[in-house]
Amino acid sequence: MSHSRLARSGGGSTSAETVIVVGAGIVGASVAYHAARAGAVVTLVDAGRPGAGVTANSFAWIGASGVRTGPAAALRATATQEYRRIEAELPGLPVTWSGSLSWGAADTAPEAGPGQEILDAATVATIEPTLRQPPEWAVWAPDDGSVDPVGVTERLVAGARAHGARIHPDTPVTAIRRDAAGRVAGVETAGGPLPGTTVVLAAGVATAALSAPLGVRVPVEPSPATLFRFRAPAGLVRTVVNNPDFDLRQVTAEQLVAAADSPDRTLAAVRSTFRGATNVELLSSRVGVRPMPVDGEPIIGPVAEVPGLYVAVLHSAVTLAPAVGRLVARELVDGAAEPMLAGCRLDRF
Numbered sequence: 001m002s003h004s005r006l007a008r009s010g011g012g013s014t015s016a017e018t019v020i021v022v023g024a025g026i027v028g029a030s031v032a033y034h035a036a037r038a039g040a041v042v043t044l045v046d047a048g049r050p051g052a053g054v055t056a057n058s059f060a061w062i063g064a065s066g067v068r069t070g071p072a073a074a075l076r077a078t079a080t081q082e083y084r085r086i087e088a089e090l091p092g093l094p095v096t097w098s099g100s101l102s103w104g105a106a107d108t109a110p111e112a113g114p115g116q117e118i119l120d121a122a123t124v125a126t127i128e129p130t131l132r133q134p135p136e137w138a139v140w141a142p143d144d145g146s147v148d149p150v151g152v153t154e155r156l157v158a159g160a161r162a163h164g165a166r167i168h169p170d171t172p173v174t175a176i177r178r179d180a181a182g183r184v185a186g187v188e189t190a191g192g193p194l195p196g197t198t199v200v201l202a203a204g205v206a207t208a209a210l211s212a213p214l215g216v217r218v219p220v221e222p223s224p225a226t227l228f229r230f231r232a233p234a235g236l237v238r239t240v241v242n243n244p245d246f247d248l249r250q251v252t253a254e255q256l257v258a259a260a261d262s263p264d265r266t267l268a269a270v271r272s273t274f275r276g277a278t279n280v281e282l283l284s285s286r287v288g289v290r291p292m293p294v295d296g297e298p299i300i301g302p303v304a305e306v307p308g309l310y311v312a313v314l315h316s317a318v319t320l321a322p323a324v325g326r327l328v329a330r331e332l333v334d335g336a337a338e339p340m341l342a343g344c345r346l347d348r349f
Ligand SMILES: Cc1cc2nc3c(=O)[nH]c(=O)nc-3n(C[C@H](O)[C@H](O)[C@H](O)COP(=O)(O)OP(=O)(O)OC[C@H]3O[C@@H](n4cnc5c(N)ncnc54)[C@H](O)[C@@H]3O)c2cc1C
Pocket: 022, 023, 024, 025, 026, 027, 028, 045, 046, 047, 048, 049, 050, 051, 052, 053, 054, 055, 056, 057, 058, 059, 060, 061, 062, 063, 171, 172, 173, 174, 202, 203, 204, 205, 206, 210, 224, 225, 226, 227, 259, 287, 288, 289, 290, 291, 313, 314, 315, 316, 317, 318, 319, 320
């Protein structure tokens, strides 16, 4: 696979050569930032505010370890390094490097995957000292972290703008425009047409509806998940804790967030898991609709039937956004096919 190299900004390019990124969630913001930084002329369009889609309700664990197979495994293995890179490029990026601690119900030691170590109960107790009863075994991923997902998205958008990208919030895209030869010519929006030779659909769950009128099926389904916010004492939880009851982490001195099923069960589990948690209270429940490709793997790459159309839709996108943004930008700007994205193409369906 290859596609044409784009004109770079400052090199006599025109608005007609613009890359239009549809969707300013963490994926589209990362694509826009990396493409603008690589020299493309970029327009980023969102129906609302950057980061206000599912990204706003993400648990936002940089889960760099633990996935061993499938196309996303190699991307995931680079997640920590890619976040460290964008932290250096974008000072003040809201990332916390706490490590993650996971355990299940098994009473035998699990196997450590890449980037993981197996800890016994005594060591677990030194990492999470308020645990009432540390598990016999836990998987420790010291390089994992978490982010403020809206803060990261906003910082990527600001970075894109600093590299010359034009940003259009509150501008729903209603259709993708094509020229007489069938090539992408831009988008129609509620505020009028925007010209461009490449359109990147990074619209999360809306990607399928935007591509369907072109006869392109992007098999991504809405997958709701709930984020709970609790009031909690400072220092109750130090790492990202993942067990059969919840994914849990401290977001401020007084607040925890949890990705879990039921508020009552989660509250009871938090109270029984940690000492000093009896006063933990539920503050809010928010459902986010995750874009879930039907086989669970990312869908990233140009759409062969529609020259100029490119798709970037994936789950676990907080973890993968820096890597995906950088690789997509290279494909868009240099016209090369990135080997790390080879397993992610739409034509596998
Ligand atoms: C409870 C929960 C926990 C999660 N935990 C994690 C985790 O720990 N780690 C992890 O990596 N991932 C996690 N995820 C998943 C992660 O949040 C998503 O994979 C990620 O946010 C998807 O980003 P996105 O940019 O693709 O989508 P979105 O953030 O939804 O962005 C898409 C954007 O497209 C815009 N848009 C849609 N239609 C149009 C249109 N017609 N015109 C213009 N703009 C349009 C929307 O307004 C939106 O801003 C979690 C999700 C949830 C809900």
